[in-house]
Amino acid sequence: MNKSISIIVALILATFAISAPADPSNEAENIIKQVDDLLRGKTQYAKIKMTVNNPDWPTPYVYDMESWSEGTEKAFIRILSPAKDAGITFLKIDTEMWQYLPKIDRVMKIPPSMMLGSWMGSDFTNDDLVKESSIVEDYSSRLVGTEQDTANGEVIVIELKPRPEAAVVWGRLIYKIRKSDMMPLSVDFYDEDDMAIRRMLYEKVQTMGGRTTPTLMRILPLEPDKKGRETFLEMTEIIWDKPVDRAVFTKRNLKNAG
Amino acid sequence: MSLMLKMGWRNVWRNKRRSIITMAAIAFCTMLALFMLAYMRGAYGAMIDAMVRANIGHLQVQKKGYLDDHKITEVVRNPEEVINAIANVPEVKAIGPRVQLPLLVFSGNHTAFAVGLGVDPVRELNVSNLPHSIPEGEFFAPGDNEGVVVGTILAKNLHLKIGSELDITGQSAIGSIIQDRLIVRGFVRTGINDLDRNFVIIPLARAQEMAALGNSVHALSIMTSDWTQVWPLQTKINRVLSDIGRNDLVGLTWSEVNPGIKQAIELDAGSGWIFFFILLVIVGFGILNTLVMAFLERMREYGVMLALGMTPIRGRVMILYEAFFLALPGIIVGVGLGVFFAWLVSIYGVDLRWFGEGVEEMMAEFGFPLVIIYAKLEWWMIALSASLSFGITFFTALYPARKVGTIKPIDALRFN
Numbered sequence: 001m002n003k004s005i006s007i008i009v010a011l012i013l014a015t016f017a018i019s020a021p022a023d024p025s026n027e028a029e030n031i032i033k034q035v036d037d038l039l040r041g042k043t044q045y046a047k048i049k050m051t052v053n054n055p056d057w058p059t060p061y062v063y064d065m066e067s068w069s070e071g072t073e074k075a076f077i078r079i080l081s082p083a084k085d086a087g088i089t090f091l092k093i094d095t096e097m098w099q100y101l102p103k104i105d106r107v108m109k110i111p112p113s114m115m116l117g118s119w120m121g122s123d124f125t126n127d128d129l130v131k132e133s134s135i136v137e138d139y140s141s142r143l144v145g146t147e148q149d150t151a152n153g154e155v156i157v158i159e160l161k162p163r164p165e166a167a168v169v170w171g172r173l174i175y176k177i178r179k180s181d182m183m184p185l186s187v188d189f190y191d192e193d194d195m196a197i198r199r200m201l202y203e204k205v206q207t208m209g210g211r212t213t214p215t216l217m218r219i220l221p222l223e224p225d226k227k228g229r230e231t232f233l234e235m236t237e238i239i240w241d242k243p244v245d246r247a248v249f250t251k252r253n254l255k256n257a258g
Numbered sequence: 259m260s261l262m263l264k265m266g267w268r269n270v271w272r273n274k275r276r277s278i279i280t281m282a283a284i285a286f287c288t289m290l291a292l293f294m295l296a297y298m299r300g301a302y303g304a305m306i307d308a309m310v311r312a313n314i315g316h317l318q319v320q321k322k323g324y325l326d327d328h329k330i331t332e333v334v335r336n337p338e339e340v341i342n343a344i345a346n347v348p349e350v351k352a353i354g355p356r357v358q359l360p361l362l363v364f365s366g367n368h369t370a371f372a373v374g375l376g377v378d379p380v381r382e383l384n385v386s387n388l389p390h391s392i393p394e395g396e397f398f399a400p401g402d403n404e405g406v407v408v409g410t411i412l413a414k415n416l417h418l419k420i421g422s423e424l425d426i427t428g429q430s431a432i433g434s435i436i437q438d439r440l441i442v443r444g445f446v447r448t449g450i451n452d453l454d455r456n457f458v459i460i461p462l463a464r465a466q467e468m469a470a471l472g473n474s475v476h477a478l479s480i481m482t483s484d485w486t487q488v489w490p491l492q493t494k495i496n497r498v499l500s501d502i503g504r505n506d507l508v509g510l511t512w513s514e515v516n517p518g519i520k521q522a523i524e525l526d527a528g529s530g531w532i533f534f535f536i537l538l539v540i541v542g543f544g545i546l547n548t549l550v551m552a553f554l555e556r557m558r559e560y561g562v563m564l565a566l567g568m569t570p571i572r573g574r575v576m577i578l579y580e581a582f583f584l585a586l587p588g589i590i591v592g593v594g595l596g597v598f599f600a601w602l603v604s605i606y607g608v609d610l611r612w613f614g615e616g617v618e619e620m621m622a623e624f625g626f627p628l629v630i631i632y633a634k635l636e637w638w639m640i641a642l643s644a645s646l647s648f649g650i651t652f653f654t655a656l657y658p659a660r661k662v663g664t665i666k667p668i669d670a671l672r673f674n
Contacts, residue, residue, distance in 0.1 A: 052433055056331035061433030085434055103437035104425040106364060114362075121433045 028141035028158045035177060035184045036136055038213055043070045043244050047237040052122045055228035061121060072134060074249040079120075088120075089254045090129070097130050100254035107254055116169065123198065123219040123231040127169060138166035139173065146179065154179040170197075181205075183214060196222045209238040262572055266579025269552065280548040281588035284647050287541045288592025289599070291643035293633070294534060296600035297608075300634040302523045306485050306512065311387040312448040313375075314515045315354065315479030316488050317495060319344070322508045324476060325515065330359055331431050333474035334507060340478060343502045349491050352481040354378060354385030357465040361428040361436070363458060365416045372412060373456045374426070376465025376475075385479050388446055388459060395420040395444025403464045406440035409454035410447045418442050424458065430470040438468050480509075488512065538650050546654040549581060553658040554673075560662055561670030573662035581655030582648075589647045593640055603633040 050063045063085065069075040075092040079085050087102035097110040115127040139160035149155045160173040171192040176185045187200045198221045202214035217233040247253060270277050310316055319340060324332040334340065337355050344350055357376030362369060379400045383389050388407075389397040398405030406424050408416070418424065420442055428436040440460065448454055466473065482491055488511045495509035513520040553560075560573060607630040 054433060056329060057431070057433050059432075082434070088435060088437075101425075101427055101435070101437040104427070104439045106425055106427075108362075108364070108369065108427070111369075118429075120435065121429050 028143040029136070031143075031156065031158060031177060031182070032139075032141045032160065032175065033136050034182060035175070038182070038211075039184070040069065040072065041211065041240045043241055044068070045239040045242065045244070046235050049232075049234045049236060050120070050122060051232040051234070052120075053228070053230045053232075054121070063120065068244050068248050070244055070249065075129065076248050076253065077129075085120075087257060089256075091249065091251060091254055092130055093249060095130050097126060098251060098254060102255075102257075105255075107251060123221050123226075123229055134166075135160070135173075138162055138168050141175075144174075147176075149185075152178045152180075152185060155185060181212075183212075198222050204234075208235065209240045211238070211240050213238075262576040263579055265576050267583045269556075269576075269580045270583045273552065276548055276551070277584060280545055280584055281591070283541050283544045284585055284588030284651065285592035285595065287538060287650075288589050288643050288647045289596040290537065291534060291646055292593060292596025292639055293599050293603075294530060295639040295642065296596075296633040296635040297603065297631065298527055298530060299636065299639075300604065301631045302527070303485070303634060304631060305523065306519060308387075309450070309516065309519050310485055310512050311481075312391075312450055313386060313388070313453060314512050315385060316482045316485055316512055317480040317492055318510050318512075318515050319478040319480065319495065319499065319507050320476065320510060320515075321506055325510065328358065328476075330429075330469060330471075330476070333431070333471060333476060334478065335474050337473065337475045337478060339502065340499070340504060340507065343498050344478070344480065344495060347491070347494050347498060349482045349487065349494070350480055351483060352381065352384035354381045354479040354481075355462060355475040356477045356479055357460075357462060357469065357471060358476045359428055359436075359465060359469050361426050361458065363412075363416065364425040364427075365418055365422055368416045370412060370415055371456070372458045374428070374458050374460050374465060374468075376460045376462040378462045385481050387448070391447050391449075392444045393447045395442070397446075397459075398443045398461055402443070403461050404441050405443035405461065407444045407446050407459040408442055409457040410445045411451065411455040412457065413442070413445045415455075418445075420444065426458075426468070428469075430468065432470045434470065436468050438464075440464070485512065538646065542650045542654050545581075545584070545651055546657065548584070549577070549655055549658050552580070553577070553661065557665075557670050557673035560665065561667050561673065564665075564667040564670065570663035574659040577659040577662055578652065578655055581651050581659075585648055585651035589644050592647065593644055596643060597635065597640065600633045600635040600639075603631075604635060605632075607632040 044067075046067050048065050048067060050065065051060050052063075053060045062082070063079055064081040065077055065079045067075065067077045073094050075090075077090040079088040087100075089100045091098045091100075099108050099110060100106065101108065110126050115130070116125050118124070119126050119129055140163055142159050142161070144157040144159050147155050147157060156177045156179050158175045158177065160175065162168045162170065162172075169191070171190045171194055173190070174188040176187075177183065178185055183205050184202045186202065188196060189198045189200070191197050198219060201218040201220065202216070203218065204216035205212060205214050208215055215235040215238070219231045219233075221229050319334065321332045321334050334355075341353050341355070344353060355378055357374070359374035359376070361372045361374045363372045364370075377386075377388070379389065379398055379402075392407065393410065395407075397407055408418055408424065412418075416424075422442045424440050424442055426436060426438045426440065430436055446454070446457065446459060448457075460468075462475070465471075466475070480491075480495070482488065492509050492511050499505070499507050499509060564570075564573065609630050
């Protein structure tokens, strides 16, 4: 009798375990949120080297910059080199962005008409800098499946589609995440006509500032007329989650030489 | 056949009033055709000339491929070598190097997108009308590397005054950010809204420096004496370019540099011609009406003549002569009036402002900066308009002519 009851209880418990449905969208959204948090932290200070390859230019253009960010709402970037561009700064608060040009002492608000323009000549747009924070809010995620990759083993593929109310420029995004350590590998960006416009790659995973993250981002435009162009963002130093002085995210700070 | 000739002529005058009315219609049609040709020639010539002198020049030498997307990195390297070679071509009257940059400009709290045009102040005097179209202030002098001349509409939008500072940003040809400041020396008014709303004219050297172009430019603007002679000159220039080994460059005519003007003209001309041909058809029906009425009235006469032995051919010829003599006086008068009016308008011009206010504004919006249009009469226009009128007359005369050839005398006699 006891044995039968135990078996029945075990079976009942087993059905509970099986019947709770694995909610795929929930899991996908969790993964995306996890990746987002990993790349952002609560606050982040970084020293970055940006290399822009453009076949029309005589040589690739290299900028050194430092950036501060707090969550998804605030960011501040200062260009450190080359000398002719040093002192150019950017401030982002929510969806607004300002730029300061030191040689003409001008603070300029980036108007909506310029949002899709290239940022500092790179393959990032102003919109990227402003909107890249709201992936979780603006998109709903769906687990597509997994694939096998020789270099990375099992890779999780997640498709993101904009939520109806979201004002975003992309039709859909495909995230690929390495299952073993949940490191993002790449994001493919498709426009509203489902044309692949660009690919962002995450490379050089290392421990910096106490956290293990990719430290090299590459943006590769996929449109034929942008052939040969590529932008590299390499983090050389990162400080995670150190509280940032309020004064950093102000327009006044734009003019500081830093 | 002289009998048919005489009969044709006399038949015209058998119904004087009707014939004169028909002749008047033909005269009007001919006059209109002639005048329209002369007027359109004058108008379009002026439009092209204005656009050419306002900015693009009769021809331009550019790097191959620059025309497609105007990338600031598609440059003409070592322009001086090219200028020296082209200057030897006798038809070339002036050459002006140009740099063109998309910019964002600011003054005070105002911002605007603009097109920076870098020009050499000395050479530009002979190349375009820009240095001569300064309603306020002045063009920057040679050696003034800080000055800028702003289009009148842009200046108004930015609330600029002479002496104001204009801040400039944009992207250079090497990837860095342009941050520059110039002083407004004057305003330029081309009369073409697209230009006055967008242009900031910058000293060439400063533009090259701003955009990190070295000594390269984007185009060489070339002027000759007559825009109609531009195509043979293009061939010569392209030969010179290949002679000096510059196969990276190409010589383009104004219509290739700005196909919009040619297309706008063709569109306008096209619609003018459609209107004219509709009129021609209507007049054609008028002529047909006259000829058919005459034909029906004389049906019994034709019966008699055919019965007496007139051949169908002669019958047809008689009708065609009648048509010819119906058209001739009308055409002569039409040509006379057409030539007179065309001549008048070629001297005094038509002032478009008679057609109401806002015409000047509309012209400027469409790129046509002149308000007085002069006609230009060319002799082939007389031949063309006369031929059209003769043509329509003969075409309509074919119907009764054919009828005469095919009716049976007995039916004709019994007609009515």
